[in-house]
Amino acid sequence: LVGLDGIIIDSNPAFQKMLGYRPDTLHGRHFADITYPGDLPKDTALAASLMAGEIDTYHLEKRYVTEDGRILWGMLTASLIRDAEGRPESLIGMVENITDRKQMEDALRESEERYRSLVEVMPDGVVVYRNDIITYVNPACIRIAGGKRPEDFVGRSLDDFVSREHRNLVVEQIRRRGQEGMATPFFEEELQTLDGRTIWVNITTNPVLYQGRPSTMVVFRDITERKQAQE
DSSP, X not given: OEETTSXXXXXXXXXXXXXXXXXXXXXXXXXXXXXXXXXXXXXXXXHHHHHTTSOSEEEXXXXXEOTTSOEEEEEEEEEEEEOTTXXXXXXXXXXXXXXXXXXXXXXXXXXXXXXXXXXXXXXXXXXXXXXXXXXXXXXXXXXXXXXXXXXXXXTSBGGGGBOTTTHHHHHHHHHHHHHHTXXXXXXXXXXXXXXXXXXXXXXXXXXXXXXTEEEEEEEEEEOHHHHHHHO
């Protein structure tokens, strides 16, 4: 519970334990004392909007500073308490400790960034899709498939690039394997490029997490010259 002047009036034992404070050392402090400086402007602005009656409540992921100086992430839900005459009296906040979740998100983001750096320089084409819609392509894919920029592919269906003759079979196989969370062995297939060519590729798929969501990664290598030499 925080007064209109920002001074902490009361708190429950769970919040005190979360930040490592005793009631006698927490109560009477300004909420800015336990807020990470970088998150203070947004928190203050939202609290001002709340007191002005512009919003009824607000939710904010913010960082808190514990008594021993550690940084924790909390999900704050703040509302206004009014007196009997309807005038603003204080603010009440509920805080959920989301530190573990944020750390997992950060670790996943760092992992994806490192992996993406590797994929960006691969000579093989890489496509990531979710719900049959392409969400990422690497530079090699753009070059091999006759595009000029990622936007030529992202947002389109995977079906658009599979030969019509084998489309149903191939797309269904890829889709089923993705749903089962299984990798597909390499197989040869014809793909349709954006510039109207038909190319042969050696292709495989693997389940991945992309942007924190289950997706499927397709990796393919252009083997058109080899196929033509065999004919």
